[in-house]
Amino acid sequence: MNTYATVVLAAGKGTRMRSTLPKVLHPLAGVPLLAHVLNAVEAIPSSLAFAPYAKSISSTRPIVVLGHGAGQVETTFGERCLYAIQEDQLGTGHALLAARNAVEKLEPLPEVVLVCYGDTPLVGSEILARVLVEHQERQATVTFLTAHTTLSSDFGRVVRDADGRVLEIVEVKRATEEQKRIDEVNSGVYCFDRSWLWPALEALPRNASGEFYLTDLIGIAGAQGGEIATVTGTLDEAIGINDRVQLAAAGKLLRQRILEQCMYAGVTIVDPDTTYIDAEVSIGSDSVILPGTMITGKSRIGSACQIGPGTTIDQSVIGNHCIIRNSVLEEAILEDEVHVGPFSHCRPGAYLARNVRMGNFAEVKNSYVGAETYMHHFSYLGDATVGEHVNIGAGTITCNFDGVRKNRTDIGDGAFIGSDTMLVAPVTVGEGARTGAGAVVNRDVPPGALVVGVPAHVLRMRQPVDVDGSAQDGSEKE
Ligand code: UD1
Numbered sequence: 001m002n003t004y005a006t007v008v009l010a011a012g013k014g015t016r017m018r019s020t021l022p023k024v025l026h027p028l029a030g031v032p033l034l035a036h037v038l039n040a041v042e043a044i045p046s047s048l049a050f051a052p053y054a055k056s057i058s059s060t061r062p063i064v065v066l067g068h069g070a071g072q073v074e075t076t077f078g079e080r081c082l083y084a085i086q087e088d089q090l091g092t093g094h095a096l097l098a099a100r101n102a103v104e105k106l107e108p109l110p111e112v113v114l115v116c117y118g119d120t121p122l123v124g125s126e127i128l129a130r131v132l133v134e135h136q137e138r139q140a141t142v143t144f145l146t147a148h149t150t151l152s153s154d155f156g157r158v159v160r161d162a163d164g165r166v167l168e169i170v171e172v173k174r175a176t177e178e179q180k181r182i183d184e185v186n187s188g189v190y191c192f193d194r195s196w197l198w199p200a201l202e203a204l205p206r207n208a209s210g211e212f213y214l215t216d217l218i219g220i221a222g223a224q225g226g227e228i229a230t231v232t233g234t235l236d237e238a239i240g241i242n243d244r245v246q247l248a249a250a251g252k253l254l255r256q257r258i259l260e261q262c263m264y265a266g267v268t269i270v271d272p273d274t275t276y277i278d279a280e281v282s283i284g285s286d287s288v289i290l291p292g293t294m295i296t297g298k299s300r301i302g303s304a305c306q307i308g309p310g311t312t313i314d315q316s317v318i319g320n321h322c323i324i325r326n327s328v329l330e331e332a333i334l335e336d337e338v339h340v341g342p343f344s345h346c347r348p349g350a351y352l353a354r355n356v357r358m359g360n361f362a363e364v365k366n367s368y369v370g371a372e373t374y375m376h377h378f379s380y381l382g383d384a385t386v387g388e389h390v391n392i393g394a395g396t397i398t399c400n401f402d403g404v405r406k407n408r409t410d411i412g413d414g415a416f417i418g419s420d421t422m423l424v425a426p427v428t429v430g431e432g433a434r435t436g437a438g439a440v441v442n443r444d445v446p447p448g449a450l451v452v453g454v455p456a457h458v459l460r461m462r463q464p465v466d467v468d469g470s471a472q473d474g475s476e477k478e
């Protein structure tokens with residue numbers, strides 16, 4: 001074996017999911033089922049089991065067999081795979097045959113075809129490599145992965161003779177009561193000798209269910225006297241997702257794995273039972289995740305942060321030493337030492353620079369908030385650019401929507417926005433300017449001015465404000 005090709009079967013309709021979304025696109029820990037399988041396939045060459053062969057055996061891009069929802073799957077994965085189309089879903093044997101042309105076009109031609117299913121997301125690269133290596137060492141016709149379970153399940157059962165030789169795989173639908181009690185099951189990962197595979201698939205009979213079962217190849221290989229090897233893995237990694245109950249069960253197992261990885265990497269998870277972290281999230285060491293927290297998408301969290309309780313963070317980047325309590329962050333960026341919450345909402349495009357304090361029922365959307373700026377209570381910043389050392393008084397609102405357009409608000413460094421100020425955009429508040437409580441600001445405020453009233457007018461020009469935020473006229477920062 002110099003080259004192996006991997007074929008992932010993903011054409012099935014996924015009827016049991018009762019969904020308009022193709023089964024293999026259903027997310028598990030934030031990543032589509034098929035992506036988990038592809039991750040494992042792509043990691044085979046760097047797995048430990050594969051190390052002795054890594055120099056002598058190469059692989060090509062995986063070939064994914066698509067049918068139901070093919071366009072959607074192809075759009076999701078693009079150049080990452082090669083694709084073959086199975087026009088009618090006539091079973092897993094029929095699906096593999098649909099990949100024949102794609103495999104035969106590969107250069108160099110692979111001697112071995114590794115097959116796995118797009119709906120077994122917990123299969124890992126180590127176990128895939130072990131199946132390949134076993135196949136190589138035993139010079140087998142077929143090698144496949146099994147697992148043991150005494151629970152009732154919809155896995156195919158592995159039937160062996162008295163000497164332990166594999167006779168066939170029997171699907172549950174066609175199994176006798178005695179066969180259903182067999183505790184060794186088919187995990188759905190196979191290696192085939194390529195030159196044997198295609199003629200055998202072509203000769204595969206349609207079974208009583210009207211389908212061509214890939215699993216029937218095992219009995220055929222055995223009857224021909226071919227060598228059948230097996231590798232036994234764990235039941236967890238074999239779990240196949242046929243319905244949403246299995247989706248939730250696999251999600252739970254994967255979540256446990258992710259949380260353990262985080263904990264071993266130095267993250268404290270106070271309550272793993274109520275903490276949800278997606279597969280592509282990264283969290284720095286000494287961060288503490290408090291109960292009731294979901295961190296999803298490709299979020300990145302720095303070290304020594306405190307996140308939660310009751311916090312949702314999606315697709316966001318958070319620096320070091322941040323504290324986020326009882327809040328929701330979506331597509332937001334926070335530099336170091338930012339505090340958010342309790343009960344605040346960073347919406348897409350929120351950028352909070354170093355040491356910003358945003359707390360108590362505040363909302364920021366599509367806005368840059370400069371370093372050391374404080375907005376402690378009940379405020380909304382939308383489509384705004386806020387400088388450094390600004391104080392946003394309680395109840396301040398950027399009135400960014402005029403009913404037709406979204407307009408921008410600019411607030412200069414060191415400005416002091418009094419409580420309950422309405423900033424009617426588009427509007428600019430100059431550096432070091434100040435607005436009185438309850439002002440409705442619908443015209444630009446010059447730097448250093450104090451404006452008051454409804455609508456706001458200049459009461460007087462003030463001395464400039466030092467960058468540390470303290471006004472030189474002695475008034476205190478709120
Ligand atoms: C299959 C195995 C079963 C094994 C289990 C492990 C067969 C006949 N049975 O059962 O022995 O224990 O997986 O999870 O293989 N697919 C196609 N085209 C088709 C039909 C299916 O591409 O015409 C794809 C599906 O998208 C899916 C995979 O093949 O990703 C497996 O098909 P599925 O119907 O889920 O098989 P199981 O009933 O789970």
Ligand code: CA
Pocket residue numbers: 117119240241242
């Ligand atoms: Ca399945």
